[in-house]
Amino acid sequence: MSTRWPWWASGTAALLIIAAMTLLPLAAMLAQAGAIDWQGIANNTYLLRVIRFSLYQALASTVLALLSAIPVALALSHKPTFPGRSLIVSLFSLSLVIPTIVAIYGIVAVFGRTGWLNEFLALSDIKPLAFYGLPGILIAHVFFNMPLAARILLNSLESIPADNWRLCRQLGMTPWTIFRHLEWHRMKHQLPALALLIFTLCFTSFAIVMTLGGGPRSTTIEVAIYQALRFDFDITLAVSLACVQLLICLSLMALSTVLRHDNSMGFDIYKMGQNSKSDTGQDDPRQGLWPGTTWNLIHGGILVIGIVFVLLPLLALVLSSFNGKTLSVLLDTTTLSALSNTVAVSLTAACLSVTLGLALLQSTRHLRIRLARERMGQWLQLTGNIILVLPPLVLGTGLFLLLRPLADVFSIALILVIMINSLMALPFVLRILETPMMNAASAQDRLLRSLGIQGWNRWRHIDWPQLRKPLALSLALSATLSAGDLSAIALFGSERVRTLPLLLYQRMGSYRLEEAAVTAGILLLTCLLLFAAIQWLIGGKERAGN
Amino acid sequence: MLEIDKLTLSLGPRHWQFDLSLNTHGIYALLGRSGSGKSTLLNLIAGFMHPDKGDIRWQGESLLSLEPAERPVTSLFQQQNLFNHLTVRQNVGLGIDPGLKLSDRQILAIQSVLEDVGLAGHENKLPGSLSGGEQQRVALARSLLRRRPILLLDEPFSALDALTRQEMTALLRQLIETYKPCVIMVTHDEDDATAMQAEVLRLVDGRITREG
Numbered sequence: 001m002s003t004r005w006p007w008w009a010s011g012t013a014a015l016l017i018i019a020a021m022t023l024l025p026l027a028a029m030l031a032q033a034g035a036i037d038w039q040g041i042a043n044n045t046y047l048l049r050v051i052r053f054s055l056y057q058a059l060a061s062t063v064l065a066l067l068s069a070i071p072v073a074l075a076l077s078h079k080p081t082f083p084g085r086s087l088i089v090s091l092f093s094l095s096l097v098i099p100t101i102v103a104i105y106g107i108v109a110v111f112g113r114t115g116w117l118n119e120f121l122a123l124s125d126i127k128p129l130a131f132y133g134l135p136g137i138l139i140a141h142v143f144f145n146m147p148l149a150a151r152i153l154l155n156s157l158e159s160i161p162a163d164n165w166r167l168c169r170q171l172g173m174t175p176w177t178i179f180r181h182l183e184w185h186r187m188k189h190q191l192p193a194l195a196l197l198i199f200t201l202c203f204t205s206f207a208i209v210m211t212l213g214g215g216p217r218s219t220t221i222e223v224a225i226y227q228a229l230r231f232d233f234d235i236t237l238a239v240s241l242a243c244v245q246l247l248i249c250l251s252l253m254a255l256s257t258v259l260r261h262d263n264s265m266g267f268d269i270y271k272m273g274q275n276s277k278s279d280t281g282q283d284d285p286r287q288g289l290w291p292g293t294t295w296n297l298i299h300g301g302i303l304v305i306g307i308v309f310v311l312l313p314l315l316a317l318v319l320s321s322f323n324g325k326t327l328s329v330l331l332d333t334t335t336l337s338a339l340s341n342t343v344a345v346s347l348t349a350a351c352l353s354v355t356l357g358l359a360l361l362q363s364t365r366h367l368r369i370r371l372a373r374e375r376m377g378q379w380l381q382l383t384g385n386i387i388l389v390l391p392p393l394v395l396g397t398g399l400f401l402l403l404r405p406l407a408d409v410f411s412i413a414l415i416l417v418i419m420i421n422s423l424m425a426l427p428f429v430l431r432i433l434e435t436p437m438m439n440a441a442s443a444q445d446r447l448l449r450s451l452g453i454q455g456w457n458r459w460r461h462i463d464w465p466q467l468r469k470p471l472a473l474s475l476a477l478s479a480t481l482s483a484g485d486l487s488a489i490a491l492f493g494s495e496r497v498r499t500l501p502l503l504l505y506q507r508m509g510s511y512r513l514e515e516a517a518v519t520a521g522i523l524l525l526t527c528l529l530l531f532a533a534i535q536w537l538i539g540g541k542e543r544a545g546n
Numbered sequence: 547m548l549e550i551d552k553l554t555l556s557l558g559p560r561h562w563q564f565d566l567s568l569n570t571h572g573i574y575a576l577l578g579r580s581g582s583g584k585s586t587l588l589n590l591i592a593g594f595m596h597p598d599k600g601d602i603r604w605q606g607e608s609l610l611s612l613e614p615a616e617r618p619v620t621s622l623f624q625q626q627n628l629f630n631h632l633t634v635r636q637n638v639g640l641g642i643d644p645g646l647k648l649s650d651r652q653i654l655a656i657q658s659v660l661e662d663v664g665l666a667g668h669e670n671k672l673p674g675s676l677s678g679g680e681q682q683r684v685a686l687a688r689s690l691l692r693r694r695p696i697l698l699l700d701e702p703f704s705a706l707d708a709l710t711r712q713e714m715t716a717l718l719r720q721l722i723e724t725y726k727p728c729v730i731m732v733t734h735d736e737d738d739a740t741a742m743q744a745e746v747l748r749l750v751d752g753r754i755t756r757e758g
Contacts, residue, residue, distance in 0.1 A: 172615025
């Protein structure tokens with residue numbers, strides 16, 4: 001330990017890299033756009049309609065997702081011990097891991113024009129229900145966000161102390177009073193921040209709207225940027241759309257810093273093999289508060305509907321991916337090269353993202369803990385969340401304009417995709433690693449220094465055992481997110497360079513549905529394998545008491 | 547008389563057998579190391595847990611088939627006795643009507659029990675603005691208001707500082723004189739037992755031994 005890097009070195013390096021990857025493209029974009037005609041935007045009916053639709057669909061998706069998540073979370077909380085419960089909870093935690101485009105395939109197979117639902121309705125001569133456009137977008141958004149919301153709400157319900165439930169039983173409270181006095185108050189605090197999270201996710205959602213939106217009537221800003229760039233090559237339009245998007249995202253983010261008073265929306269939900277808290281079923285303090293067959297039917301009904309809604313698309317996908325084309329697609333060189341591109345992109349982006357995250361946190365924790373500069377540390381850390389205000393397509397637009405004079409953008413597509421994907425994963429990485437990094441430093445910092453444990457010994461005996469699980473989780477999640485991302489590759493992909501999500505999108509678009517089904521199956525399998533393998537290899541075995 | 551008749555329970559490797567009979571107006575302190583199962587006994591009496599075998603009888607009638615709310619039992623927990631969004635009056639009122647539709651007479655009853663625990667004038671405050679000792683007194687007021695003959699106290703003072711603890715013990719002594727319940731108090735502090743002038747029950751290896 002003769003030469004030690006100063007504490008700010010890693011953070012500054014990360015900051016510079018992030019700035020180079022974001023501010024330069026942004027500047028290029030603004031320069032290219034020249035003077036934006038704001039008056040023109042205000043009068044452009046197409047733009048206004050796109051903006052209005054973006055906000056409207058996000059609002060409707062948020063309301064629907066929350067309204068369906070609340071009963072599901074309550075039912076799961078009321079039935080703490082039935083067999084298969086932890087499986088359902090794990091299933092609900094998967095919505096970030098399943099690539100959007102894969103889920104879309106499954107959703108189309110169930111709810112689409114010729115999907116299971118309409119086939120079933122046709123049996124009783126009911127006309128097929130409309131799907132493309134708003135209905136499809138809403139179904140897909142609820143598919144992704146209902147489980148997420150249910151899981152987060154369940155977390156807050158599970159944090160109700162056992163003695164509170166005992167008190168309810170002793171006072172003889174009815175289900176309605178329990179809801180009013182206990183459960184609603186737990187959930188109420190969570191709802192504003194949760195609603196904002198879902199709204200932001202739906203507002204910036206790209207793949208869902210691009211595949212399920214039906215023409216110009218149901219287009220969001222994200223998709224409009226993509227179309228302006230790829231099809232119309234109208235850079236001024238793209239830049240003005242990007243500016244509008246930037247403004248709205250900035251205000252959403254500002255709102256979220258106001259709303260977030262607690263950090264319970266953590267990522268504990270992705271820990272593997274948890275949820276074995278109550279080993280003795282009969283003694284859960286919630287047993288007996290919702291007695292009788294009626295309540296059993298209500299809870300059972302809610303859970304069955306929720307599970308079927310989430311499971312059916314996945315089931316449809318798995319079933320349809322075994323068809324006459326399975327073998328030929330598996331051996332097809334296009335598929336294989338897309339597969340290898342996907343794995344390469346996802347692993348590189350994950351490593352880059354986690355490296356950036358660790359570098360930032362290394363400096364911010366020094367700022368926050370040893371120098372007690374809490375606010376400054378938090379500001380530095382916020383830079384990692386820049387992608388939340390600068391959506392991938394906006395960033396992509398900037399990169400495209402910045403690099404176009406210097407190189408053939410499409411031949412370095414994968415590098416650009418890796419850059420964008422690593423920035424997209426960075427907010428998740430920071431959220432997962434923040435608390436463990438802080439704990440590793442703060443809880444025992446003085447003790448370790450007084451014992452003289454530092455450097456390599458400290459890393460080996462103290463930091464690594466505490467950090468390996470969150471590190472593995474952040475790597476696994478960012479690899480999975482990158483493997484399933486469609487937005488960056490949609491902008492830079494071409495005949496020469498494709499990843500599985502793009503290939504799947506193209507095969508779906510040209511109605512080669514059997515091939516698309518197999519591709520979706522491969523992509524899903526790749527993501528699940530990456531997620532599990534990384535956690536298993538790096539996270540190590542479950543320790544006792546963990 | 548509260549009779550605990552060969553009550554057995556096994557949870558994994560742990561095994562208990564309780565055999566006791568307690569006086570209707572007795573005061574008992576249940577002592578034992580952490581993890582010895584002191585709270586388990588209280589949970590069995592209150593109906594939050596079910597025994598494998600044996601019986602619990604109050605004045606000769608078995609309690610086992612009764613729901614927690616129907617048992618002649620009221621509990622004061624270590625913490626988390628109050629709902630933070632309800633006022634002191636509402637929190638106490640839950641003891642009479644969980645739906646909080648309170649008549650004038652019930653409000654007077656709440657008033658009087660709040661005076662008993664020394665919290666008159668705090669009716670409309672929220673628990674968050676009270677000290678730890680005051681919060682426990684609100685919970686105690688609710689327990690008393692329910693007029694159940696058996697009062698179970700699960701380390702009710704362990705989260706309080708020494709001085710507040712002394713005050714609470716004195717207050718509790720005085721209230722027991724007035725309301726005359728059968729009290730079982732879980733504690734791991736011998737001094738609490740002495741201060742309460744309680745008969746000591748010791749829980750060792752899943753069985754209870756009585757002292758003096």
